[in-house]
Amino acid sequence: MTDLPTITSITARAVNAPLERPVRTASGALESAPLLLIDAGTDAGITGRAYVMGYTVATLEPMRAFLANIEAMCVGQPIAPVDLAAGFENRFRLMGRQGLVGMALSGLDMALWDALGQVHGAPVVQLLGGTAMPVKAYDSYGIVDMPEDAGVLERSLERGFTAIKIKLGEDDVALDVATCRAVREVIGNDVALMVDYNQSQTVTETLWRLDHLADFDLYWVEEPVPAEDLNAHAEIRAGTHVPVQTGENWWFVSDMEKAVAAGACDFAMPDLMKIGGITGWQKAAGLAAAARIPVSSHLFIEASAHVLPVTPTAHYLEYLDVASTVQESPPDFKDGHVTPRGPGLGMVWDEAAVKRYLL
Numbered sequence: 001m002t003d004l005p006t007i008t009s010i011t012a013r014a015v016n017a018p019l020e021r022p023v024r025t026a027s028g029a030l031e032s033a034p035l036l037l038i039d040a041g042t043d044a045g046i047t048g049r050a051y052v053m054g055y056t057v058a059t060l061e062p063m064r065a066f067l068a069n070i071e072a073m074c075v076g077q078p079i080a081p082v083d084l085a086a087g088f089e090n091r092f093r094l095m096g097r098q099g100l101v102g103m104a105l106s107g108l109d110m111a112l113w114d115a116l117g118q119v120h121g122a123p124v125v126q127l128l129g130g131t132a133m134p135v136k137a138y139d140s141y142g143i144v145d146m147p148e149d150a151g152v153l154e155r156s157l158e159r160g161f162t163a164i165k166i167k168l169g170e171d172d173v174a175l176d177v178a179t180c181r182a183v184r185e186v187i188g189n190d191v192a193l194m195v196d197y198n199q200s201q202t203v204t205e206t207l208w209r210l211d212h213l214a215d216f217d218l219y220w221v222e223e224p225v226p227a228e229d230l231n232a233h234a235e236i237r238a239g240t241h242v243p244v245q246t247g248e249n250w251w252f253v254s255d256m257e258k259a260v261a262a263g264a265c266d267f268a269m270p271d272l273m274k275i276g277g278i279t280g281w282q283k284a285a286g287l288a289a290a291a292r293i294p295v296s297s298h299l300f301i302e303a304s305a306h307v308l309p310v311t312p313t314a315h316y317l318e319y320l321d322v323a324s325t326v327q328e329s330p331p332d333f334k335d336g337h338v339t340p341r342g343p344g345l346g347m348v349w350d351e352a353a354v355k356r357y358l359l
C-alpha cells in the first residue's frame with residue numbers, strides 16, 4: 001500500500017458570484033454565477049479545491065447537504081479519485097448519478113485531483129502524463145446586442161482570440177441574420193464564429209435558420225434542439241453542412257456513448273461537472289479519440305486547461321469566466337490561450353470575496 005494522505009473532511013460553501021458579462025441565452029439568462037466551492041481536507045495539511053456551477057441558487061444548498069452526507073464515506077480514504085468514483089458509481093447505482101448528485105460528485109472528484117496534485121507539488125496535467133502547455137481558447141458570449149457590443153468583441157480580438165461564440169435564437173431569424181452580419185463585420189472572415197441555440201429550436205426551425213445564415217461561415221451550431229434528443233441532432237447533421245456541437249448536458253460517459261452511437265454530433269463538448277470530473281473526462285477523451293471526434297470544454301476554465309492537453313482530439317477551451325471573482329487570481333491567459341497552473345488545479349479562494357458573496 002502507499003503512504004498517500006487520507007481525506008479528513010469534505011465541506012462546501014455556496015456563493016453567488018457576480019459576472020463581468022451576464023450571459024443571456026434563448027433559454028434564460030444568468031445574471032450571476034451561483035457556485036458551490038468544495039474543499040477536501042486531508043491529513044497532509046493541504047486542502048483540495050474545486051467549484052461547480054449551480055445555474056440557480058436553488059441547487060446549491062441541496063448539493064452542499066449531499067456532500068455533507070457523504071463526508072463520512074470519504075473520511076479516512078486515501079486521495080484516490082478514480083477509486084472513489086468507482087465506489088460512488090456502485091453506491092448510487094440504484095438511484096443513478098444524473099442531476100445534482102452527479103454535479104456534486106464531479107465537483108468532489110475535481111477537488112480530490114487538486115489535492116493529489118498539491119501532494120505531489122505538480123499541476124494535475126502532469127499527473128495525467130502531459131505538460132502544462134498553452135491551450136487554444138474561444139471567447140464565449142451570451143446573446144450579443146449589436147452594434148452596442150462591437151467594442152467588447154474588438155477587445156476579444158485584441159486579447160488574441162481567434163474564435164468567438166455567440167448565442168442566437170432569442171427572436172426570429174431576421175435577428176439571427178442581422179446579429180451574425182454585424183458580428184462578422186467586426187471580427188472579419190478569419191476568426192471562427194460559433195453559434196449556440198441552447199436547446200431552443202426544432203429540427204425544422206434549425207435547418208431553416210441555418211439556411212439563412214449560410215453566408216456567415218459558421219464553425220459550429222451548438223445544441224440547436226433539446227440536448228437529450230439525439231435523433232434530432234442527427235437529423236440536423238444530415239440536413240446541414242454546419243458541424244453540430246453538443247455535450248455540455250451529457251451525464252457521465254454513458255450519455256456520451258449514446259450520443260456518439262446515434263451520430264448526434266461532429267464535435268463534442270463534455271462538461272467537467274456533468275461528465276464525472278477529471279476522472280470522467282478521461283473516459284470521455286478516450287471515447288472521443290476512438291470515434292475521432294474533436295473535443296472542446298464547457299465552463300471550468302481552470303480544470304479544463306489541465307485535461308485538454310492530454311485529450312487526444314483536443315479542440316477548443318471555452319473561455320467563459322464564472323469564478324475569477326472568488327479566486328486570488330484569474331486564469332493564466334495570454335494571446336488567446338490558457339496555460340494550466342499548479343500545483344493541483346491552481347485555484348486559491350479569495351476568502352474576503354467568498355465572504356462577500358456567501359449565501
Ligand SMILES: [Mg+2]
Binds near residue numbers: 196198222223248
Ligand atoms: Mg452551450
